[in-house]
Amino acid sequence: MLVHAHPDDEVTGTGATIAHYAATGVPVTLVTCTRGEWGKVVAEDLARLRDAPPEELGRYREGELAAALPVVGVQRHVWLGGAGRWWDSGMIGTPQNEDPRAFARADPADTTRAMVEVLRRERPTVVITYDPNGGYGHPDHIQAHRVTMAALDPAADPGYAPELGEPWWVPKVYWQVIQRSRVQRMVETAGFEIADVMPGVPDEVITAEIDGRAYLGAKVAALRVYRSQVNLDDGFFAQVVRAPEFAVEHFQLVRGERGPAGPAAQGWEADLFAGLPDA
Secondary structure, eight states, X not given: OEEESSTTHHHHHHHHHHHHHHHTTOOOEEEEOOOOTTOOOOOGGGXXXXXXXXXXXXXXXXXXXXXHHHHHTOOEEEETTSTTSSBOOOSTTSGGGGXXXXXXXXXXXXXXXXXXXXXHHHOOSEEEEEOTTTTTOOHHHHHHHHHHHHHHHHHHOTTSOGGGOSOOOXXXXXXXXXXXXXXHHHHHHHOOOOTTTOOOBOGXXXXXXXXXXXXXXXXXXXXXXXXXXXXXXSSHHHHHTTSGGGGEEEEEEEESOOOOOOSSTTOOBSOTTTTSTTO
C-alpha cells in the first residue's frame, strides 16, 4: 500500500515499483490524500483550468488519476477520507496553506481515524510513504508522512476505534527517498533548480532498491496521462524520463526487519518483501 499526496505523485516517485509488483501478481493499493486542486497547469490547451475554480482542476485530476492507474497496474484506489475531504495545501509559503480545507491543516484525530480505517480494511504487508521532508518539502507530502506514521500504532491497537475493523500490524514500512547523487546529476544535466529543498539522501540511509527499468515504458506512459501537470515533450521532465534510472527507485526501511541483500554493491534489499514469511 502506497500513500501519496496528489494525483501523479504515485507515478513520479514509485511508478516503476508499482508496475513491478503488479506484474508479479502482488495486489497494490494506492491511497491519495488530496485531488491536487492547486496544481500548476502546464498544458496550454488546458489553460482554462488556470482561471477556473480549484474544484474544477481537482475533478480534472481525478480523471487523470483514474486513467493513469491501470497503466501501472494499481488494483485498488482510495481517496483518504473520500474524494475532496481534504484539499491541496499549495506550495510552502502560499496563501493556500491557510485554507481550513487544506490537508496540512487537517485535525490529526480525523486523519488518523481515516488512515486507520484504510489500514485495517486493506491489511497491507508493506506500506510506503514519504520521508519526514516529504521528498522536497511540500506541505501535503510532509502531512502524508505524518498521517501515515501516526496511524500505524492505532491501527494495531485493539482498543482504538474497534468499529473500524480488526486490528492490523504492518510488518514493513518504507519511506520513498531519492539518492543525493541522482539529485546532483539532475542539477548538472537537466538544470534541476530545487536541489536545496530536495537534497536527496546519502547511500547509507537507503535500504532497498527496486530496479524497475523493465517498466520504464509503463511509468512514462502513466506520467504522460497527467497532461495538466507534466510536459514530457519539453523541459525538465522531458529530460529526466529519458534516463533508464528514472525507473530505479529507492526506499528507506523504518519499521520491520531488513531482509537479505540483493545484488547492489551497497547491500540494499532488492525486494520490499525480503525477509518476510513466504516472500
